[in-house]
Amino acid sequence: MANTFPVGFSRSAVEELSRLKSEPAWMLEKRLHAWDSYERMPAPLGRRGDLGTLRIFSNFKFQQLTPYMPASAGDTLPASIAQSLKEALVDQRSGLIVQENASVLRTELSEELKNKGVILTDLDSAVRDYPELVQQYFMTTCIPVESSKYTALHAAFWSGGVFLHIPKGVDIEDPILTQIWLSAPASGLFAHTLIIAEELSSVRYVEEHNSAFEGEQPSLFSSVVEVHVKNAAHVEFSNMQDFGQNVWTITNKNAVHEKDGSTTWVLADLGSHAMLSTIGVGLLGNGSAGELVGVFFTDHDQRYSINTLSDHAAISTNAETLVKGVLTDESRVEFDGMIRVRPKAQQTASFLSDHTLLLSDACRAESIPGLEIGANEVSASHGATTGKIDEEQLFYLMVRGIEREEAERIIVQGFFEPVLQRIPLENLRSRLRRSIVRRMSKGYEGALDTSWIDAQERWEVEGVDEYAISLNSPAEEEEIQLAEY
Amino acid sequence: MESELIIKNLHANIEGKPILRGVDLVVKKGEVHALMGPNGSGKSTLANVVMGNPKYEVTDGEIWFKGENILEYSPDRRARMRLFLAFQYPMSIPGVSVANFLRRSLEAVREGNKPLEEGDNPSGKMAKRKSIPPGEFRKLMQEKMRLLKVDNSFINRSINDGFSGGEKKRAEILQMALLEPEIALMDETDSGLDIDALKIVSESVNALRGPNLGILLITHYQRMLNYITPDFVHVMFDGRIVKSGGPELAFELEEKGYEWLKPSDEQNGVMVNG
Ligand SMILES: Nc1ncnc2c1ncn2[C@@H]1O[C@H](COP(=O)(O)OP(=O)(O)OP(=O)(O)O)[C@@H](O)[C@H]1O
Numbered sequence A: 001m002a003n004t005f006p007v008g009f010s011r012s013a014v015e016e017l018s019r020l021k022s023e024p025a026w027m028l029e030k031r032l033h034a035w036d037s038y039e040r041m042p043a044p045l046g047r048r049g050d051l052g053t054l055r056i057f058s059n060f061k062f063q064q065l066t067p068y069m070p071a072s073a074g075d076t077l078p079a080s081i082a083q084s085l086k087e088a089l090v091d092q093r094s095g096l097i098v099q100e101n102a103s104v105l106r107t108e109l110s111e112e113l114k115n116k117g118v119i120l121t122d123l124d125s126a127v128r129d130y131p132e133l134v135q136q137y138f139m140t141t142c143i144p145v146e147s148s149k150y151t152a153l154h155a156a157f158w159s160g161g162v163f164l165h166i167p168k169g170v171d172i173e174d175p176i177l178t179q180i181w182l183s184a185p186a187s188g189l190f191a192h193t194l195i196i197a198e199e200l201s202s203v204r205y206v207e208e209h210n211s212a213f214e215g216e217q218p219s220l221f222s223s224v225v226e227v228h229v230k231n232a233a234h235v236e237f238s239n240m241q242d243f244g245q246n247v248w249t250i251t252n253k254n255a256v257h258e259k260d261g262s263t264t265w266v267l268a269d270l271g272s273h274a275m276l277s278t279i280g281v282g283l284l285g286n287g288s289a290g291e292l293v294g295v296f297f298t299d300h301d302q303r304y305s306i307n308t309l310s311d312h313a314a315i316s317t318n319a320e321t322l323v324k325g326v327l328t329d330e331s332r333v334e335f336d337g338m339i340r341v342r343p344k345a346q347q348t349a350s351f352l353s354d355h356t357l358l359l360s361d362a363c364r365a366e367s368i369p370g371l372e373i374g375a376n377e378v379s380a381s382h383g384a385t386t387g388k389i390d391e392e393q394l395f396y397l398m399v400r401g402i403e404r405e406e407a408e409r410i411i412v413q414g415f416f417e418p419v420l421q422r423i424p425l426e427n428l429r430s431r432l433r434r435s436i437v438r439r440m441s442k443g444y445e446g447a448l449d450t451s452w453i454d455a456q457e458r459w460e461v462e463g464v465d466e467y468a469i470s471l472n473s474p475a476e477e478e479e480i481q482l483a484e485y
Numbered sequence B: 001m002e003s004e005l006i007i008k009n010l011h012a013n014i015e016g017k018p019i020l021r022g023v024d025l026v027v028k029k030g031e032v033h034a035l036m037g038p039n040g041s042g043k044s045t046l047a048n049v050v051m052g053n054p055k056y057e058v059t060d061g062e063i064w065f066k067g068e069n070i071l072e073y074s075p076d077r078r079a080r081m082r083l084f085l086a087f088q089y090p091m092s093i094p095g096v097s098v099a100n101f102l103r104r105s106l107e108a109v110r111e112g113n114k115p116l117e118e119g120d121n122p123s124g125k126m127a128k129r130k131s132i133p134p135g136e137f138r139k140l141m142q143e144k145m146r147l148l149k150v151d152n153s154f155i156n157r158s159i160n161d162g163f164s165g166g167e168k169k170r171a172e173i174l175q176m177a178l179l180e181p182e183i184a185l186m187d188e189t190d191s192g193l194d195i196d197a198l199k200i201v202s203e204s205v206n207a208l209r210g211p212n213l214g215i216l217l218i219t220h221y222q223r224m225l226n227y228i229t230p231d232f233v234h235v236m237f238d239g240r241i242v243k244s245g246g247p248e249l250a251f252e253l254e255e256k257g258y259e260w261l262k263p264s265d266e267q268n269g270v271m272v273n274g
């Protein structure tokens, strides 16, 4: 079925989209209201003298995009997606959503979780089936429609999406996985994730963003992630973004917490030509806590603008932000990390650190720390470093026989390792390690050499102790004797 | 091919400042040479230049190893020819485990600089490496760690990260024992070691000592030489070797210091060499 949706964003496109989805009037109204805000609001332009990522976005040709692009092959999964699903958290996941372009193609949830009352569905269905919840939580208090011009556009054109509701006291230990695929050029994909974790519940949730299309004509990925963390609930949200260079990404993520609620954000960004990413931790309830662990790797002429906000608005809240990134070629990354402590937020502890490693002369990184402190019983700190690989470290490894390219790779892996260690999901950690090696090895020919990581992970599990010696097979011993001098 | 290291009239600068000003030295397999000399005389510079540290610029002279002029070779290629340096100040590399690094290093050194395909290998690029099974490697490490009385947990740690001064030095010798070099440069391995550690390290160096290993032992103190008796002792002064002799020279230095060896202007150019 060919897509006949007209190119370009407009009020009538909003109406057409809502009509296609047979939406209730309240949602159409919400979309139209958002559209008016989008038209009225100015695009953010950044500051004079910054690296210019926001300005690049303001010049993006939005009007050449198709706002609504259904999946390419109807309800069946394209081969590349089916393949990747085989590798992603198989046997470990308790739920799955696959979205291609504007359509959710698959939704699965374990019987056990269904019986416990967990709701996992696409957001289009939730609008129909759970209108009260969506009306209450969709782009209201967590990420309001008018947070920025781009969130307004998102609210007007969102499609597909994830709705996850975890009832009181339910723990979801095996992760729920969402895969989002962009498979068409010149289109906008507006994916929305809405998670509501009720009192004393917990969930591990993973989102993976990939693209599968060729060509120069860019597509836009616009994502809004809203997480509502109720009393003493915990949400672990991991996101791995690995889009191709023909994708522009704008994402807004925020988690709002009631008393003693907590969130862990794990964010890995490797792909996209340009990315504008905003991540927030809203600590509105006493004793709530947020943790953000982020890694990125940019090359070619990639442009990232990463903005984090730890917003302390209650008593005795904690936040820790730890971001590490590596840049090479002509890529540029701006990192803006804000700690805001509101006047009544006594006994706040908030820490932020941001470390970047520059592998080329032409790449640029800029880090802007922000501290707004309105209370007096506060412990807050911000640390940022930017530097090149230490030549003496390289020399040390090379004097032990290791070639320069590999020595660089080893140092970069070592640089990331402390952050990777903080990623709770082993599967994600392991895939991330490999992705980083792949990115570092792009100049290499032949198969990816992962024996370094293989050994590391084996040792991580087994330890390097005497008891493990017997694991060796005799055949391996023979091979060694041949190599002996 | 004779495994000897031949340094001829070596001149080297750092940041435009001449440090080595005509070093001549030959270290053969099976020999132990001690290199002594006051602070700042250029001993570490010599070791670094022999390994190819790009920080230094060689302005004159030659370095030959196993019959090849290695001046243009990268540090890793020199290492794969089985030249080794135990650093005076070993670098720490956070996040990289000793086990993984050393396994990689051992693979590289064992593989050497074999041709990529048929014919010679002018670029010195490494051939596809034969991987050492992690289990086998572990066994080898444990053997060496026992020899050096190093705690097992050591190889799970990051390279030199948070190691004490003495632990770093011991780790260097552990690497030397593992990588089995033909010529090893040991830069002040004795400094920072307590008496027990000094004894352990000296004993393991003596255990490694033999017809297949040549050692250049850079040191300030007689105390290591009490354990490891050198075949030759050299004194470096201002970027040159100004005196060479047998083990008794070290005792003489201990007694008289370096001042009497300070070359006067007329003496320049009249170098004694063992
Ligand atoms: N980066 C540098 N820039 C300028 N001079 C340097 C630099 N590094 C070393 N030098 C100088 O080179 C000279 C030789 O230093 P080197 O480390 O080789 O001495 P050394 O004989 O090993 O001394 P020590 O016994 O203290 O270890 C010293 O005068 C030192 O100050």
Ligand SMILES: [Mg+2]
Pocket (backbone or CB within 6 Å): B043, B044, B045, B088, B187, B188
């Ligand atoms: Mg020195």
